[in-house]
Amino acid sequence: MQTKSKRIIAIANQKGGVGKTTTAINLAAGLAKKGNKTLLIDIDPQGNASTGLGVLPEDRDQTVYDVLVDQKPVKDAIIPTSINNLSLLASNTDLSSADVELMSDKGRLLRLRSSLADLSDYKYVFIDCPPSLNLLTLNAFAASDSVLVPLQSEFFALEGLSQLMLTVKELRQTLGSTLFIDGVVLTMFDRRNKLSQQVELDVRENLGDLVYDAIIPRSVRLSEAPSYGESVFQYDAAGKGAAAYLALASEFLKRDKSRSK
Numbered sequence: 001m002q003t004k005s006k007r008i009i010a011i012a013n014q015k016g017g018v019g020k021t022t023t024a025i026n027l028a029a030g031l032a033k034k035g036n037k038t039l040l041i042d043i044d045p046q047g048n049a050s051t052g053l054g055v056l057p058e059d060r061d062q063t064v065y066d067v068l069v070d071q072k073p074v075k076d077a078i079i080p081t082s083i084n085n086l087s088l089l090a091s092n093t094d095l096s097s098a099d100v101e102l103m104s105d106k107g108r109l110l111r112l113r114s115s116l117a118d119l120s121d122y123k124y125v126f127i128d129c130p131p132s133l134n135l136l137t138l139n140a141f142a143a144s145d146s147v148l149v150p151l152q153s154e155f156f157a158l159e160g161l162s163q164l165m166l167t168v169k170e171l172r173q174t175l176g177s178t179l180f181i182d183g184v185v186l187t188m189f190d191r192r193n194k195l196s197q198q199v200e201l202d203v204r205e206n207l208g209d210l211v212y213d214a215i216i217p218r219s220v221r222l223s224e225a226p227s228y229g230e231s232v233f234q235y236d237a238a239g240k241g242a243a244a245y246l247a248l249a250s251e252f253l254k255r256d257k258s259r260s261k
């Protein structure tokens with residue numbers, strides 16, 4: 001049997017500021033560090049993943065906009081990053097008009113999926129989604145094998161998750177795909193805070209095995225790294241943020257291996 005060459009994972013939560021981009025950058029960097037050829041696709045017009053990897057707007061010659069809207073070959077738009085094994089398909093504010101521009105296209109949901117179909121150089125492709133279940137996120141879902149959901153360790157963490165899960169289910173039906181929830185990862189966890197602990201209990205009780213054992217702690221270093229255009233492994237390799245994302249990368253690989261058996 002032919003093994004599938006790449007896995008595509010959308011990192012999504014329609015809630016804003018829950019750690020999607022931080023997870024996309026550092027999980028992708030963690031897998032690259034472990035020797036896997038990895039691509040990060042920034043499909044958020046905010047372009048935070050692109051900036052966080054040190055690619056300035058003026059250096060984004062071609063972006064995911066060119067691929068999605070003008071159907072330029074994805075290979076021409078992918079750029080290397082300062083991290084070995086990690087490439088980037090950048091985004092910029094052009095992308096904010098993509099949903100309007102694609103409105104009249106019947107196949108608008110499948111634009112990204114068809115662009116990525118022939119891409120064979122990567123083992124893992126992560127897609128950093130915007131904070132919305134809009135056409136961009138749906139394109140990411142339609143192109144993906146699975147969805148990884150970061151949840152902020154705060155009171156309303158689970159809010160909106162049922163909507164996201166429903167969207168995944170509906171897409172599975174309309175597209176006949178096998179899209180599944182890869183897992184849920186708790187972010188910005190404060191060990192000393194009772195609320196964080198309560199949220200963890202709650203989330204584990206509700207979602208069981210979907211929840212990763214690895215937990216991402218609240219760490220100033222994690223929030224500082226993108227302003228230097230660096231992953232946490234470059235900015236603070238010995239810190240708790242780096243250790244947490246490396247643990248998440250190991251757990252991700254373990255789950256991936258056990259599924260492909």
Ligand SMILES: Nc1ncnc2c1ncn2[C@@H]1O[C@H](COP(=O)(O)OP(=O)(O)OP(=O)(O)O)[C@@H](O)[C@H]1O
Nearest residue numbers: 016017018019020021022131188217218219222223
């Ligand atoms: N573990 C963490 N510890 C401390 N700060 C964090 C952590 N994770 C993320 N942050 C900070 O919280 C803010 C939101 O994080 P991030 O940009 O990753 O979230 P997001 O879900 O991608 O946001 P958006 O919905 O706007 O795309 C950023 O300023 C980021 O630096």
Ligand SMILES: [Mg+2]
Nearest residue numbers: 020021044048
């Ligand atoms: Mg983001």
